[in-house]
Amino acid sequence: MQQKRIAIIGSGPSGMAQLRAFESxxxxxxxxxxxxxxxxQADWGGQWNYSWRTGIDEHGEPVHSSMYRNLWxxxxxxxxxxxxxxxxxxxxxxxxxxPPREVLWDYISGRVERSDVRKxxxxxxxxxxVTEDEATGQFHVTSEHLPDGTTETEVFDEVIVATGHFSxxxxxxxxxxxxxxxxxxxxxxxxxAEGLRDRRVLxxxxxxxxxxxxVQAFKMGAEHVTLSYRTKPIGVExxxxxxxxxxVTHFDGQTAHFSDGTSGHYDVVILCTGYAHHxxxxxxxxxLDAPNSVYPGGLYRGVVWQGNPxxxxxxxxxxxxxxxxxxxxxWYVRDLILGRTEMPDAExxxxxxxxxxxxFDAIASAEDEVRFQADYIRDLIEQTDYPPFDLDxxxxxxxxxxxxxxxxxxxxxxxxxxxxxxxxxxxxxxxxWLAEMDxxxxxxxxxxxLMPPEDDLRDNPLTASR
Amino acid sequence: MQQKRIAIIGSGPSGMAQLRAFESxxxxxxxxxxxxxxxxQADWGGQWNYSWRTGIDEHGEPVHSSMYRNLWxxxxxxxxxxxxxxxxxxxxxxxxxxPPREVLWDYISGRVERSDVRKxxxxxxxxxxVTEDEATGQFHVTSEHLPDGTTETEVFDEVIVATGHFSxxxxxxxxxxxxxxxxxxxxxxxxxAEGLRDRRVLxxxxxxxxxxxxVQAFKMGAEHVTLSYRTKPIGVExxxxxxxxxxVTHFDGQTAHFSDGTSGHYDVVILCTGYAHHxxxxxxxxxLDAPNSVYPGGLYRGVVWQGNPxxxxxxxxxxxxxxxxxxxxxWYVRDLILGRTEMPDAExxxxxxxxxxxxFDAIASAEDEVRFQADYIRDLIEQTDYPPFDLDxxxxxxxxxxxxxxxxxxxxxxxxxxxxxxxxxxxxxxxxWLAEMDxxxxxxxxxxxLMPPEDDLRDNPLTASR
Numbered sequence: 037m038q039q040k041r042i043a044i045i046g047s048g049p050s051g052m053a054q055l056r057a058f059e060s061x062x063x064x065x066x067x068x069x070x071x072x073x074x075x076x077q078a079d080w081g082g083q084w085n086y087s088w089r090t091g092i093d094e095h096g097e098p099v100h101s102s103m104y105r106n107l108w109x110x111x112x113x114x115x116x117x118x119x120x121x122x123x124x125x126x127x128x129x130x131x132x133x134x135p136p137r138e139v140l141w142d143y144i145s146g147r148v149e150r151s152d153v154r155k156x157x158x159x160x161x162x163x164x165x166v167t168e169d170e171a172t173g174q175f176h177v178t179s180e181h182l183p184d185g186t187t188e189t190e191v192f193d194e195v196i197v198a199t200g201h202f203s204x205x206x207x208x209x210x211x212x213x214x215x216x217x218x219x220x221x222x223x224x225x226x227x228x229a230e231g232l233r234d235r236r237v238l239x240x241x242x243x244x245x246x247x248x249x250x251v252q253a254f255k256m257g258a259e260h261v262t263l264s265y266r267t268k269p270i271g272v273e274x275x276x277x278x279x280x281x282x283x284v285t286h287f288d289g290q291t292a293h294f295s296d297g298t299s300g301h302y303d304v305v306i307l308c309t310g311y312a313h314h315x316x317x318x319x320x321x322x323x324l325d326a327p328n329s330v331y332p333g334g335l336y337r338g339v340v341w342q343g344n345p346x347x348x349x350x351x352x353x354x355x356x357x358x359x360x361x362x363x364x365x366x367w368y369v370r371d372l373i374l375g376r377t378e379m380p381d382a383e384x385x386x387x388x389x390x391x392x393x394x395x396f397d398a399i400a401s402a403e404d405e406v407r408f409q410a411d412y413i414r415d416l417i418e419q420t421d422y423p424p425f426d427l428d429x430x431x432x433x434x435x436x437x438x439x440x441x442x443x444x445x446x447x448x449x450x451x452x453x454x455x456x457x458x459x460x461x462x463x464x465x466x467x468x469w470l471a472e473m474d475x476x477x478x479x480x481x482x483x484x485x486l487m488p489p490e491d492d493l494r495d496n497p498l499t500a501s502r
Numbered sequence: 503m504q505q506k507r508i509a510i511i512g513s514g515p516s517g518m519a520q521l522r523a524f525e526s527x528x529x530x531x532x533x534x535x536x537x538x539x540x541x542x543q544a545d546w547g548g549q550w551n552y553s554w555r556t557g558i559d560e561h562g563e564p565v566h567s568s569m570y571r572n573l574w575x576x577x578x579x580x581x582x583x584x585x586x587x588x589x590x591x592x593x594x595x596x597x598x599x600x601p602p603r604e605v606l607w608d609y610i611s612g613r614v615e616r617s618d619v620r621k622x623x624x625x626x627x628x629x630x631x632v633t634e635d636e637a638t639g640q641f642h643v644t645s646e647h648l649p650d651g652t653t654e655t656e657v658f659d660e661v662i663v664a665t666g667h668f669s670x671x672x673x674x675x676x677x678x679x680x681x682x683x684x685x686x687x688x689x690x691x692x693x694x695a696e697g698l699r700d701r702r703v704l705x706x707x708x709x710x711x712x713x714x715x716x717v718q719a720f721k722m723g724a725e726h727v728t729l730s731y732r733t734k735p736i737g738v739e740x741x742x743x744x745x746x747x748x749x750v751t752h753f754d755g756q757t758a759h760f761s762d763g764t765s766g767h768y769d770v771v772i773l774c775t776g777y778a779h780h781x782x783x784x785x786x787x788x789x790l791d792a793p794n795s796v797y798p799g800g801l802y803r804g805v806v807w808q809g810n811p812x813x814x815x816x817x818x819x820x821x822x823x824x825x826x827x828x829x830x831x832x833w834y835v836r837d838l839i840l841g842r843t844e845m846p847d848a849e850x851x852x853x854x855x856x857x858x859x860x861x862f863d864a865i866a867s868a869e870d871e872v873r874f875q876a877d878y879i880r881d882l883i884e885q886t887d888y889p890p891f892d893l894d895x896x897x898x899x900x901x902x903x904x905x906x907x908x909x910x911x912x913x914x915x916x917x918x919x920x921x922x923x924x925x926x927x928x929x930x931x932x933x934x935w936l937a938e939m940d941x942x943x944x945x946x947x948x949x950x951x952l953m954p955p956e957d958d959l960r961d962n963p964l965t966a967s968r
Binding site: 092096097099165178180185186187204206207208209214216220222223228231242312 | 512552558560562563564630631651652673674675680682684685688690691694696697769778780782783785789919938
C-alpha cells in the first residue's frame with residue numbers, strides 16, 4: 037500500500053502539536069505518513085510569532101498574529117504546560133508563572149526544535165484552495181510559495197486544519213464611527229500601549245482583549261481608559277483611570293455616546309470585539325462556521341469534520357485550556373490517521389457530538405465550563421498514549437487565577453503556581469508585572485535588579501510595593 | 503451557438519468601465535454575452551468606496567480601499583474625465599478642478615447607475631480561486647458569498663481581472679522598526695490626518711502618498727512632518743513644518759536614523775512605500791507579476807494576458823491617466839470578446855508587447871511618460887467606437903499640473919482647468935483647499951461661505967488669503 041500523504045495547514049501551537057504527535061509515534065517505532073505542513077509565515081509559532089506589521093503582511097496576505105510587544109501570558113503557565121515537555125525540562129530551573137511572549141515562544145518552539153520536525157514545514161507558503169476529489173476521496177490542495185508567487189496543486193489523503201481562530205477580527209459597525217477622527221483599530225492590530233500615554237482610550241469589548249489592553253494602557257500612562265461592554269462589565273476593581281460603561285450607541289466626531297446616556301471624548305478607539313472562524317481556503321462544505329466557543333458544533337470529539345471525516349480541525353476550541361488541549365487533540369487525530377483508533381460511522385459520531393453539545397448548552401457558570409473542557413480533554417487523552425496528568429488540579433489553577441484577577445487586576449501576574457506535571461513551584465519573579473518595562477526574554481530570565489528609571493513607572497501605589 | 507459567459511472581477515473604476523462598455527454596445531443593438539461581475543465590497547466604486555475599517559474587513563477579507571476621509575483628487579478632474587459622460591452632464595454646471603472623494607465617487611457611480619448595470623454585479627462576493635479547464639479552454643471560477651459563506655464554482659468563457667493595484671501595500675522591513683513604540687501604519691490604512699495634530703510624523707516614501715499625506719498632516723496641524731526618500735526628494739517648496747531626508751537606515755525606539763547621519767524623534771511612522779500587484783485568486787500561470795508601472799509586461803495592448811488570451815486585465819497600468827484610460831481598455835476588451843476586433847496570434851502579440859516595452863524603456867522624463875501613455879490610449883481608442891478626444895490637450899493639463907505642484911504644493915488644488923471633452927472652464931471653488939475643513943459633497947457643491955471656526959485653521963500665511 038502506498039504511503040498516505042497528510043497536509044497540516046498552519047504551524048502555530050496546534051500545528052506544532054500535530055507535528056510533535058506524529059514524530060513521537062515515529063520515534064516509538066511507528067510508520068508515519070508523509071507529512072507536509074503549510075505555514076504562511078516565515079517561521080512557526082502562530083500567534084506567538086510577533087510581527088510589527090499590521091493589516092497586510094509583506095506578501096499581501098492578512099497578518100496572522102494578534103500579538104503585541106508587551107504581552108505576558110494572561111493565565112498561569114501551569115495551566116498550559118505540555119505533559120510531555122515540562123517547563124523544567126526546557127528552562128532547567130523554576131521560572132515565574134506569567135512569562136512574557138518571547139519566553140513562551142521559546143518554550144513551545146524549543147519542544148519542536150528538539151523533535152527535529154522543522155523539515156516537514158514549508159514556510160512562507162500559503163494554502164490558497166482545497167477541493168475534495170469525489171472519485172478518489174482525496175483532497176487537492178493548492179498552495180502558493182509567497183516569495184516567488186509559484187502555485188502548485190498536490191494530492192493529500194487527509195487534511196488537518198490548524199490555522200487558529202484569533203486572526204480574523206470581528207469589526208462591527210457603530211453609528212457615526214466614520215466621523216471619529218482619532219485612531220481606530222481592532223485589537224488584532226494593537227502592537228503595544230506605549231503610544232497611548234496621555235491619551236483617552238475607548239476599548240469596545242469586555243473580554244480578554246479589552247481587559248489586558250486596558251491594563252497595558254494604564255501601565256503605560258494613558259490618561260483615561262473606558263471599557264464598553266455589551267452584556268456585562270468585567271467588574272474587577274479597576275484603578276481610578278479605568279472605568280466601564282455599557283455599549284456605545286453612536287459616535288459624533290471624537291465623542292462616544294453610551295447606552296446609559298453618558299458620553300466621553302476619546303483619542304483612540306480599539307475594537308476588542310473578538311475574532312471569527314475564517315477559512316478562506318476552504319469550500320463551504322468543509323469550512324467550520326461557528327462562533328468562537330468552547331464546543332463548536334460539527335466536529336466529532338472536537339476534531340473530526342462531520343461532513344468529511346478525512347478532514348480534521350486541531351485547536352478550533354476556544355479558551356480555558358490551550359497548549360495541552362491542542363496536544364490531546366493532535367495525539368487523537370494522529371491515532372485516527374494511523375488507524376490505531378477506530379473512526380465511528382457518521383451516525384455514531386453525530387450521537388457523540390449531540391451528547392457533548394447538549395451537556396455544553398446546559399452549563400451555567402464559567403467554573404463549570406472549565407470542568408467541562410477538562411472532561412473533554414480527559415476523554416481524548418484516554419484514547420491515546422499522551423501522558424495523563426491531573427486535570428482536576430489544572431481546573432483548580434484556573435479557578436484560583438479567575439479569583440486572583442478579581443482581587444488584583446494589576447497584580448495577578450505576580451502570583452505563583454505549582455506545576456501539575458513536575459510538582460515544581462514557580463519562582464517568584466524578580467520584578468512585578470506593573471513595574472517591569474522590559475518584556476524581553478533576557479530580562480525575564482536574567483537576574484533582575486536593573487530597574488528602569490523611576491520616571492518610566494506609572495505613579496501608582498502598587499508599583500511602590502516592589 | 504450558446505451565449506458566452508464573461509466574468510468581471512471587481513467593480514471599481516475599471517470594472518465599472520467594463521460594465522459601461524458592454525452596456526453601451528447592447529444599447530446600440532449588439533448581442534452581448536452573459537456577464538457576472540464579482541465584487542467583494544457591498545457597493546461599487548473600488549478605491550472610491552470609503553471604509554472606516556483598516557486591515558481586515560467585516561468579512562475577514564483584506565480591506566480593499568486605501569481612501570482617506572480628507573482626500574481630494576490630486577490631479578485635475580479634466581485629466582480623468584470620461585469621453586462618453588462629462589462632468590457637465592453629471593453635475594449640470596461647472597465645478598472645481600479638484601473635487602473631494604465623495605464628489606468623484608458620485609460622478610463615476612452616476613454614470614453606471616444611469617446605464618442600469620447594477621444588475622450584473624454580485625456584491626459582497628469574493629472570487630476565491632480561478633482555474634483553467636484544459637479540455638474546454640474555459641475557466642472555473644470559485645466564489646464565496648461573504649455574508650453566508652456559501653462557495654460555488656461556475657464556468658466562464660472569458661475572465662476580466664479588474665481588481666486594481668492600490669490595495670495590497672508593500673511593507674519593507676527597516677532595522678529596529680520593531681523597537682519603534684509609536685504608531686506605525688502603511689498609507690493603505692491611513693484614514694485621515696486629524697489625529698496627527700501636534701504629532702511628529704515620519705512618512706517613508708517620496709511619491710503621491712507621501713506628498714499628499716504630508717500636506718494633509720500639515721493642514722491638520724502636525725508639529726512636524728519628515729518625508730524620507732530612497733532615490734530623490736520630491737523637491738517642491740515645502741512649508742517650514744515639512745522637510746525631506748534620505749532613507750531611514752534604522753530605528754532605535756522612537757528615533758529614526760537617516761542615511762545622511764541625521765536623526766529625529768517621531769510619534770507616528772507612515773509607510774508610503776507603494777502597492778503591489780497581488781492576485782490571490784489566480785494561479786501563477788495567470789497572475790500578473792510586475793512592479794506597478796506605466797507598462798507592465800506580459801499584456802498585449804496592455805490588456806490581453808499573453809499566457810492565455812481569454813484572460814484580460816483592465817486597469818493594471820499605473821498613473822498619469824486613469825478613468826478614461828480604463829474606458830479605452832474596457833472598450834477594446836469588449837470588442838475582442840464580441841469578435842469585432844481580431845485577436846492576433848501569440849507571436850504577433852509578443853512583437854507588439856516587445857515594441858511598446860522597448861519604447862517604454864527608452865523614456866527618460868516624466869513628461870515623455872505622459873506622452874507615451876497618451877499614445878497608448880490613442881492606439882486603443884482608434885480600434886473602438888469610444889468617443890475620441892484631444893489626448894495632446896490632456897497631456898498639456900498633466901504638464902501644467904506638475905508645474906503647479908512645484909510652484910505651490912499647498913495651493914495647486916485651487917487652480918482651474920478647461921474640459922477637453924466639453925470646453926467648459928472649471929469653476930473657481932468657493933474655498934481654498936487649505937482653508938476647507940469639510941470634505942463632504944454637500945459642502946463642495948453648496949454655495950460656500952460658511953467657514954469653520956478660525957481656530958480649526960492652520961496658522962499659515964496661505965490660509966490668510968481666503
